[in-house]
Amino acid sequence: MINTENVIKNRLLTYHQKLLSLASIAENQLDVLKISEKTKFYMNRNIISDMNEGNAPFRPRYILPDYEKYLKKGSKFLNIRPAEDIWDAVNNLLILYRHVPSITSYPVFIGSLDKLLQPFYNNDEEATKAVKFFLLHISRTITDSFCHGNIGPQKTDIGEIILKVERELQTSVPNLTMKVSKNTDKAFVIEGIKTALEVSKPSFANDEMFIEDLGTNYGIASCYNGLVIGGGSYTLSRLNLARLAEASDSKSDFMDNLLPDAVNSMCEYMDERIRYLIEESGFFKSSFLVEENLISMDNFSAMFGMVGLGVAVNILNNTKTKDEMFGQSENANELGKIIIERLYELVSRHNNKYCMVSDNKFLLHAQVGLDSDIIGKDSPGCRIPIGDEPDLYSHIEIEAEYHKYFPSGIGNIYPFDKTSKKNPEFIYDILMGALNSGMRYFSLISSDADVIRITGYLVKKSEIENLDNNIQVSNNSAILGKGAVDNQKILKRRVFVNE
């Protein structure tokens, strides 16, 4: 039983963090969703998780407003006129961000930033000042790492300025992705890599792959979720394959009985969440974002998340030695592929009439973990568990094989020793190799950065240290980051170092 007063008296929480916790407690007093006994069974065993979305869905989990339309047309509700110069553009965006809901209460997508601001570019001096103002404002008011901006695939003045300013500001917010296509300027990508080695962002998205799955108007939101702009995702639930494997008697029991049964349950559960959101909460009938056509149900889908493949494979194979582990053994890797192919097929059979943008299908998502997940018992998405990583090329090639199944997001974080800063072209070659291997998303960090990538989002190591020393931090996500560091040993990833 949650002690609400503990939240109020918790000195480690800021006012806003307390507010969010109190709202969550209130929401979770309700019991309005029709959940089957079978789903409850799976939820009690942590096989199905609602990803802390709350008992009464009252807003979509992830929203990606059409900021381009907003800058051109302004907003009647907010009494904002169309932007005329870069200062209008920046100000108007910052204003709209305050009104974009999500699971975190902050916008999880702040736009294709270079595309939005480049039309207002006059010169470097003015643009740099405006971008600095913009990014600093965001980092100090959107105090949540799941806020995500995009740049690329074309090189732009604004894109280059954003990369330089990020190196200077050293903030964990916003998260940033550079879309990379076959035509993206090499020097621009290398600037991105130099920035990533300093501040663990941007990550790099395979533009061609995302376009094939989601169309040209896609955005990367929150951790690394590919979704359609002008829409988003109603919900994300997740299936823990590791816990499901634990509950199975055998491989065939898992594949033929439990997996189809759990997928069925979770699809029904997601249907119910979506139904409540759309048919009862009234969000889509009352939000000005819908009214002004900045979002539309036509562009929404839902995310069927999974986690724990690596551990599931090791459980099903009854693995005893390291060389038999998922990531180290061909046999284990094969089983991983079979499981995901089966999962993809099962999820594809299900239809939800409200997911029009994805042909009424849920999009698979490789969820990378909750702060409460525990290394050894859980493993992120389809990632090779930390500690079992093979050499870098194998690591990339093994994980790349899963990427085609996960249009709404999958990726991993590859740490490099700080000597790589002297040769960023080295990482460019590896990145290109990864994208050509079928990888849709690639993140890198340097062994000496303060801003680090946890499982998908960014936090400062210094913020985690503050929490360790009972000092408040403004970034809500730092608390999650501390959990991941403590429980999932995310600072112990295999680092590439030159021999």
Place this chain on the structure above:
Amino acid sequence: MNEVLIRKIISISSVDGPGNRFVIFLQGCNMNCKYCHNPETIKNYDLNLFRNIESKSIQILNVDEIINKIKKIRKFISGVTVSGGECTQHLEFLVELGVEVKKLGLSFFIDTNGYILLDGHSDLLKNVDGFMLDIKSIDNDRHLMLTGTSNHTVLENLDNLIRLNKLHEVRTVIVQNLEDNFNTVQEVSRLIKNSNIKYKLIKYRKNGVRKEAGNYAEPTMEYMEKLKKLANENGCINVIIT
């Protein structure tokens, strides 16, 4: 088909030329540097000694076998570097390998001590995109003392490679307070000034050295920065301390 003795292959490297590279270290060297930190690579063996034995540290490979290894990871690299030991002792092998590497669309770099004159070997030079050349000392007597060989050909190679636009990088190992460090850095940086040629000042490290290294001391960062400053002042733009 040319075969050589290979000490090591590294399929991923950020420190052996531009980008990510596949690096081949050949066995055998024609210098005997006092501060060598890989002295196990110095000895020149008869290749046939290794034909019928299984050694954990040295293997015989031919060009085809090496190319097959490269092909497996081709998409992750931008080039191949050959080092050693001293790889220019095997010019025919390098020529053959260079042809095959270029067919794969990769760049081909060679790491050399410059003891063998490269001028005149157009069949090699045409396929090499860049050389990384060690200048141990600008002073011949000191060079003899340090390496057991004269530096005349080394300096001739330096001039030629600059002229041919094939010099990617010069490297000098810096031992603390060795007499001619400043002279060497001064002269080299004057020769490569105002170009993109990198000048790597490598801190001497004691790991793996033999007793020949005697009292050689690892340089302080302050000493290295002084040398870097000297190189910059002489017009050398791209100086790296490593």
